[in-house]
Amino acid sequence: MLKLGYLGPEGTFSEKAAHIWLHWVRGTSWLGEGRTGIPQLFHELEAGELHQIVVPVENSIEGAVNVTQDYLIRIEDIEILGEISLSIEHYLATSQRIPLSEISAVYSHPQALSQCHEYLQNNLKHASLLQATSTAEAARLVAQNAPGIAAVTSKDAVIKYGLTVLAEKIQDFSDNKTRFWVLGKKEGKEAIPKNNNSSLKTSIVVALPYNRPGSLYEILKGFADANLDLTRIESRPTKKELGEYLFIIDFWGHLQDKTVLDTLTKLKTKAAMLKILGSYPIIT
Missing domain, CATH: 3.40.190.10 (Periplasmic binding protein-like II)
Structure with missing residues (x-):
């Protein structure tokens, strides 16, 4: 039986997102298991003790969940398999x-x-x-x-x-939502949905050439010229030098689309580093 990890114990929003994912990937035997923290989920996924994990990535009030983004950037063989958005009421x-x-x-x-x-x-x-x-x-x-x-x-x-x-419903804003990512190892394609009716998104991490004016503009211009719609751009420190940043970019489209592939090919020539986090369905 395959194991899907989420932030536990029972009753969390992460568990609810996990149930939505499991309903969507019908046909495979899965066991949902709660863990005490996001780092533990990543460590067990990396070690092969969990096959997939569900982690929060962004909230509409508080913004990005940085620990999720940092682990995903650091670990090489993990990719995004799907995205789930939940309305959050406290x-x-x-x-x-x-x-x-x-x-x-x-x-x-x-x-x-x-x-x-x-x-x-x-x-x-x-x-x-x-x-x-x-x-x-x-x-x-x-x-x-x-x-x-x-x-x-x-x-x-x-x-x-x-x-x-x-x-x-004591949250400060009534339209409070959190996005969750389902993550798995690149070589392990267990129970990835085959539903072709979902919207598709791609996420990447880009490092810019150090101290070159206009570098970020050149990266973003490539998406505009290709008419690719960005849904998010987020900066994270490289943790190497003060003032150095990586940029996480989400946009509509899939790696199998020629426009997306051509755009990313051109982007590689302008970026110091490009990492593809995944192309994945949006589950609503």
């Missing part, structure tokens, strides 16, 4: 109903706490904000402890761990 929950004034601490994943900053500042300014490895882990901690602590968590985790909802 709930304030406790083990039993208590006044907000009696809550001394709120647990959640750092991204979730940031996504609910305004609500927490306006209603729970007196409470300590404490980090958990996931929103579901926060729910589990609250369920196992005495009243007085709360979790910012998902509706699924509220149900899973038998919590009481004190406030629902």
Whole structure:
């Protein structure tokens, strides 16, 4: 049986994304397994202990999940197999109903706490904000402890761990979404969907020639000239020299498209480094 790893425990948004992926790749026997952190997921994928993993890559409020991007850039033989977007709704929950004034601490994943900053500042300014490895882990901690602590968590985790909802949909912006990437090894093509009705996207990493004016413009102009629609451009430090950056670029199209292939071939002559992270379907 093949193993799909996600950020656990049960009840996380990552688990929900994993279930969507498994439904989409019907026909292969998979076992979903939760892990305590994104680094652990990458390490076990690299070691062959997991066949694929589901990891968050970007949130519409807080932006990029840098640890995901950095591991994907660093590890050579891993590629993106698919993308899943989820609407994210956060709930304030406790083990039993208590006044907000009696809550001394709120647990959640750092991204979730940031996504609910305004609500927490306006209603729970007196409470300590404490980090958990996931929103579901926060729910589990609250369920196992005495009243007085709360979790910012998902509706699924509220149900899973038998919590009481004190406030629902407390995220700062109602249209809160997170993108997840499904990753696997390049030589392992287990259960890659054959659905041709999905939109297709390609992601790359580009390093520019050092200190050459107009380098980024030349890279982006190549996409504009080819009429390829960019969906995201993100900079990450090279971790070698202050002021040196890599650029992650997502755009519509697939490597099998001649326009995409020709554009990337030309780009190689202008970039100091080009790494293709994958061409993959968008699952909605």
